[in-house]
Amino acid sequence: MSLNPQRTIAELQELRELTADANGAQRLAWSPVWLQAREWFAAKLRELPVEHHLDAAGNRWVTLAGESEKALLLGSHLDSVPNGGWLDGCLGVMSALEVLRRFATQYNGRPPVTIRLVDWADEEGARFGRSLLGSSACAGTESIEADRGRTDRDGIRLEDALRNCGVEIDRFPEARQERKNAAAYLELHIEQGPVLESLGLPLGTVLGTKGVERHAITFHGQEAHSGSTPMNARRDALAAAAKLALNIRDIARKHSDAVCTMGSLKTFPGIVTAVVGRCEATLDQRDLDAQVLAGMYAEAQESSRRFAAEEGCTVEWSKIWNIEPVPFHPTLIGFCEDAVRETAGQVKLLPSGPLHDAAEVSRAGIPTVMLFVQSLRGISHNKIEDTREEHLKLAVAALDRLAGKTADWIQRS
Numbered sequence: 001m002s003l004n005p006q007r008t009i010a011e012l013q014e015l016r017e018l019t020a021d022a023n024g025a026q027r028l029a030w031s032p033v034w035l036q037a038r039e040w041f042a043a044k045l046r047e048l049p050v051e052h053h054l055d056a057a058g059n060r061w062v063t064l065a066g067e068s069e070k071a072l073l074l075g076s077h078l079d080s081v082p083n084g085g086w087l088d089g090c091l092g093v094m095s096a097l098e099v100l101r102r103f104a105t106q107y108n109g110r111p112p113v114t115i116r117l118v119d120w121a122d123e124e125g126a127r128f129g130r131s132l133l134g135s136s137a138c139a140g141t142e143s144i145e146a147d148r149g150r151t152d153r154d155g156i157r158l159e160d161a162l163r164n165c166g167v168e169i170d171r172f173p174e175a176r177q178e179r180k181n182a183a184a185y186l187e188l189h190i191e192q193g194p195v196l197e198s199l200g201l202p203l204g205t206v207l208g209t210k211g212v213e214r215h216a217i218t219f220h221g222q223e224a225h226s227g228s229t230p231m232n233a234r235r236d237a238l239a240a241a242a243k244l245a246l247n248i249r250d251i252a253r254k255h256s257d258a259v260c261t262m263g264s265l266k267t268f269p270g271i272v273t274a275v276v277g278r279c280e281a282t283l284d285q286r287d288l289d290a291q292v293l294a295g296m297y298a299e300a301q302e303s304s305r306r307f308a309a310e311e312g313c314t315v316e317w318s319k320i321w322n323i324e325p326v327p328f329h330p331t332l333i334g335f336c337e338d339a340v341r342e343t344a345g346q347v348k349l350l351p352s353g354p355l356h357d358a359a360e361v362s363r364a365g366i367p368t369v370m371l372f373v374q375s376l377r378g379i380s381h382n383k384i385e386d387t388r389e390e391h392l393k394l395a396v397a398a399l400d401r402l403a404g405k406t407a408d409w410i411q412r413s
């Protein structure tokens, strides 16, 4: 039997039936529903000539041994955010399974190179606020001491939640062993944004994941009575923050794919009868080009100081988190372009704003590329997340072509 993308759609629907309620998918990592989803997935492996196990970080590895030990990795994640969609993550896992089945059938259970499927544990970080947990353990970029004491809403520690699922956080570094013989990593994912839909294209080749600069910015002014303080005597911290909130849009617009977001703003004392004495804002800046990102960060800092001075305020910055841009592998980007062109005609190259497990794999030095399929309305992390069936079928077919080209490349090199 050859590739059957219709089966992937049927299996995704099956998974939705099993793990979604009226509010959407509930496959929160380390929860009973997630474990149920993983058991359902393991049952799909029974009739295949594969070995599978969980690594020290709870990632599931499925291995179809080939003539060569050099391995082509395909993967994504079965976990979801609470009230999530039916495609985020699981599309990548189930399409990888379909491609693995195709290799198993075509080569009578022994393809020229080894094919490995990985279902990463806790990509979303929805419960403990730590995204890419399993893939970072495999990549060797894990932060065990910072993570073990993280708690969920009910005060349960990450370390204990993992232990309940048979995973010891102190053994995370052992997951790095899975990188042995890894020659390439491919991941199909929904775009989760509106770009492909706006261009009328089903598929896109991903150039890499954008770097992120995430900072807290506090403007200090002077609390004062709203009735008695003349306009020209005010030191209004909100006015300075507001100027910055508008200015970051101009900063981002100088670059074609850059984004800047002020997602949170708090005023103190925050009452109707007082000029704002302190304003706490957050800034999230992203771009695929490290120089562009650094430039936008510097520009926002400079603007904030200028606006603070104009309003008689001061400003301080503190870093919340940052990550470098992760450009994908040029050869694999080329294969992905070819696969998309052969499957769907036109090619669009685009960066990914969201982070993905693929970024961790790439940081570990394994040649990596991602394939995006159009998201309807650009909506994700929501029960209305959707993609047209015909686009899903094209996506599975394109991933299969990409996998074929990559396996040939691995065999040659």
Ligand SMILES: [Zn+2]
Residues within 6 Å of the ligand: 077, 088, 089, 123, 189
């Ligand atoms: Zn995802």
